[in-house]
Amino acid sequence: MPPVVLQLRGVSRVFAGGSEPIVAVDGIDAEFLAGTFTAILGRSGSGKSTLLHLCASLDRPSSGAVIVDGIDLATQDDDALARLRRTAIGLVFQFFNLMPQLSIEENALLPIVLERAPTGADLARLAALIERLGLSSRRTHRPERLSGGERQRAALARALMPSPRLLLADEPTGALDSTNATAIARWLRDLAHDDGVCVLAVTHDERVAALADSVLRLDDGRIVGIESRRGTTAP
């Protein structure tokens, strides 16, 4: 069996609300394997983004444990978590979050530059990723000159530069037309199947879900359904 990349053990996240606390994520147990693509579906407010932020180490659970590649994130200080996000965890968002003053190539290289001086091997990987994602003719362009689909592929290149074991995407196709949405969903699937990345994508988009190995449905912060073709388990 492929290794477990992400483990959630009794994960809850409670926000202090107005009169009553809001339980955004409510006792989630699940495991996600290398080489699998999981879609997380659920209505608005069901806790999808909160859960993804916990997996991304951008937030800490109120209780329970988030374990990435065997590391319990609770044991890591903020600097260590920031490093983990630059090395082991790739993040993709709905609105791309590219730096407007940098070219596509410079955006993609950013996670490396924040860590260390890029090596020849980094530059070769950058060129290969840009080529593979069909961005060669756009590599010196700034994001404003690109289409939505190209921007999301550039954001994928940036997320993949450090060779993450875990790729987390929040509504990655939310701002794209149908053709580009399907293309991005195929990329996510291929990254899992061909490169062994553990991919989780929060989505409203059934076309994304149709390409996933597993579909995990959330409601009120709980798993209410799991359809698994391979690789994701929950009790």
Ligand SMILES: Nc1ncnc2c1ncn2[C@@H]1O[C@H](COP(=O)(O)OP(=O)(O)O)[C@@H](O)[C@H]1O
């Ligand atoms: N920072 C926060 N402070 C207070 N409540 C929050 C915060 N973030 C999310 N929530 C609440 O938690 C619930 C789940 O939100 P979210 O995870 O964003 O849902 P989804 O991504 O599925 O739409 C919602 O009721 C939302 O209002």
Ligand SMILES: [Mg+2]
């Ligand atoms: Mg959300």
